[in-house]
């Protein structure tokens with residue numbers, strides 16, 4: 001598996017630990033930056049979302065101060081279902097019910113241990129399929145209709 005990861009200065013605090021966790025699981029990491037300097041989160045959202053959208057990465061992780069701005073930006077890219085999560089339950093559910101292909105978190109909201117537990121829960125929870133397939137398909141239909 002390959003995961004693209006990106007952050008702005010507000011999320012940088014979480015990034016190195018998450019990369020270590022991913023590499024420890026044998027996952028290939030594509031680090032799109034930043035290096036901790038003050039940057040604009042949409043640039044990093046786009047870099048990660050493009051890799052997930054075109055299939056060059058299987059999933060993505062995005063980190064900003066709150067997880068909000070970077071997730072909004074990522075969700076503008078075709079095929080992206082980016083979920084901003086705040087705990088292990090929401091991280092697990094965004095995979096089980098929403099088949100989220102990018103997990104977003106806030107470096108000013110959660111600490112390192114929680115972020116790593118959330119990444120593990122997201123990766124270890126499969127999409128349940130079944131009744132959730134039709135709902136995710138409806139999200140894709142909205143995208144087809146309104147993304148021009």
Ligand code: RB5
Nearest residue numbers: 010064065066068069070
């Ligand atoms: C940067 O100061 C901050 O606005 C950003 O990291 C993020 O929280 C935006 O949603």
